[in-house]
Amino acid sequence: MPSRYRTALITGATSGLGAAFSAALPAETGLLLTGRDEKSLAAEADKHGRSGRRVETVVADLATEHGRMAVVEAAQALPVDLFINNAGFGAYGRSLDIGRRTELAMIAVNVTAVVDLIHCLLPGMIERAQDGGSRAGLIVVSSTVAFVPMANFATYAATKTFELSYAEALAEEMKDSPIDILTLCPGATRTKFFERAGMGSGYPAHTEEPEKVVRRALAALGNQSVLVSRPSMRLALAPVWIPRRIVAAGARRVFGRMMGRKGQ
16 A cells, blocks of 8 residues: 555545545545535545544536646645546547537546646656655556547547556656556446446446455556556456557657657
């Protein structure tokens, strides 16, 4: 368990994987929890704060720049050394049948917010880790749908593909910096995702419990760059995702040579 972190920022913290991450982190790790639902955030803060744990909340809509900057300001003030980028949502149906605003909001939360928050927070996290002789941490929650196009989940799957590619490449770029980066790709998990996506209140077969997914993710942080949480799914996707670890490093070397920067 990564007990070395002083404060963790968790987006999408009110339920599902976000709430499971809060519960799984050691009590000495303070929490900065964000989400859109003020009442749910307050309930989470109360639950974790009863034992004297340091907990702060920020009500924010990550689809907006205002919301993202509110999170950045709070994270920089604490400051945060573990960032769990869990917020995201999907909408089920044919892409052209899903409302334009919903599609754009999905891209804003699943893509724009990821890049924006990482750009704002990681430089400070890395600098503090260097100064203190420690390591920072970043977990980007993607999905197993990132590996293949998904009809009726076209935009959602595409945003998860972006998260996977971006975080993998970032891990390669930052491999000499004091930060551990993990892309978490869970399969079907027992959260409110399916209901919120318009798929009803049931769950697919072989649905995982969020607590198990989170335990694997925290154990993998610092040991690997991509985790497909379900063992059977890792085997099925092996021909796809194993070479990706080689591709990221190879691309860095090739472009480094093209630019005359050996090893960069």
